[in-house]
Amino acid sequence: MSRFEALAEGQGAAVAVPRFYEFTLPILRRLADGEPRHWRELRDECIGEFGLSEQDRLEATPGGSTRLDTRVLWANTHLFQAGLVSRPARGEVQITDRGREVLTNPPDVIDPSYLDRFPEYRDFQSRTQQKDTHEPAAEAGSTEKVTPLESISTAVAESAAALHGELLRRIVAQPPEFLEHLVLKLLTAMGYGGQAGAVEHRGRSHDGGIDGIIRQDPLGIDRVYLQAKRYTDAAVGRPNMQAFVGALHGVQADRGVFITTSRFSQEARDYIERIPNRIILIDGQRLAELMVLYDVGVQVEETFTLKRIDEDFFE
Structure with a gap:
């Protein structure tokens, strides 16, 4: 049943894709047994928990990825930056001792304000050099007065900060x-x-x-x-x-x-x-920045094109 059909029958709209931080606690709970899990497996289990419709699952971002995939991956990134999970293999996450400790007395939601108690996460946030960038400003229902370019710039800054931190952790884990x-x-x-x-x-x-x-x-x-x-x-x-x-x-x-x-x-x-x-x-921060700048150890995930009016065309 479509959202329009559900609304017409008085049943309300289908459940929208939750914000990324709403996935963090369900993901952590599914990792409680200590076994590594692939992020797609965790995503599929969250689909049932949140009652997402087929339309919700297929909703696309401007870059071509699904909004569901993007938010599940971003939830794993924030858990990783806070040290609650590790990444033992490509595409997999595994709970850490700190993650298990959180589950002994879990909050209602593991959002950025909760994760701020961990020093590694505060370092991650400071690398963005932005304030209040936990959710893109262009999200539905946002009242922030920002331009699309500002919203994209904020999202890119936070994504880059996460990438820098992960690069350094990967390097330190090597001989x-x-x-x-x-x-x-x-x-x-x-x-x-x-x-x-x-x-x-x-x-x-x-x-x-x-x-x-x-x-x-x-x-x-x-x-x-x-x-x-x-x-x-x-x-x-x-x-x-x-x-x-x-x-x-x-x-x-x-x-x-x-x-x-x-x-x-x-x-x-x-x-x-x-x-x-x-x-x-x-230093480590500059090393990670240079690796990203010169495409060493990284690859392009998505490319966005932001267009504007060509004033000369209308002259």
Whole structure:
């Protein structure tokens, strides 16, 4: 029965697709047994719980995806950013110890205001550099006075923040050598090395404090030396900088790039500012931004086109 037919018979309209945060608690409960589940399986179970009609299930977004799929995926993203679930395999989610703890005394709804109690989620929200962006402003019933462009920009900012956080978690979960190869690939994608140059991975043993080298010319006269540190909570401090500078002196180099998945202490930054060596510092946030910018480890999911009137056409 269509929504119009239901309304005509006095039965009310069919249930609309819930907002993304209304899926979070049902999803978490379905993961309580500790087994990993594919997001599509969780989606299908939520269809029955919310009594969604065929029309609801097929309702499309402007980008071509279904609204149901988009919101279930976004619910999983927020649970992941808060550390309530992990992603053990592609397309799968699994409850964490923190998720189990939440289920011992669950709230009525796990919405963004509830998730704000977790530091990882607050970091995720701060990366958006936006306020009150938990739901796109163009949602039905919204009274916010924003333009479509502002709404899209807000949604893109929050999606990018989630992507940055997930990229860093994936990198940290890999062996240290993964980061070393990653930064070489990233700098190559950025244009360093070029067709005439070359990149070299030095490895973890006997590297002398140098993890990689980029030769900018065929003869290797112009070189950039790399150091990569896969840290989680610890900041890269001044001693790390001094060791890297010492390694550069050992190969008679005066410039390099230091990359970390965490952050640099203020003492480390101050030290780099005072020395004559030219050293570029790339922290975890900047690393993730560059990966997205140069399409390393990511792929395009959807593309939107926003058009406007061509004023010249009507002149």
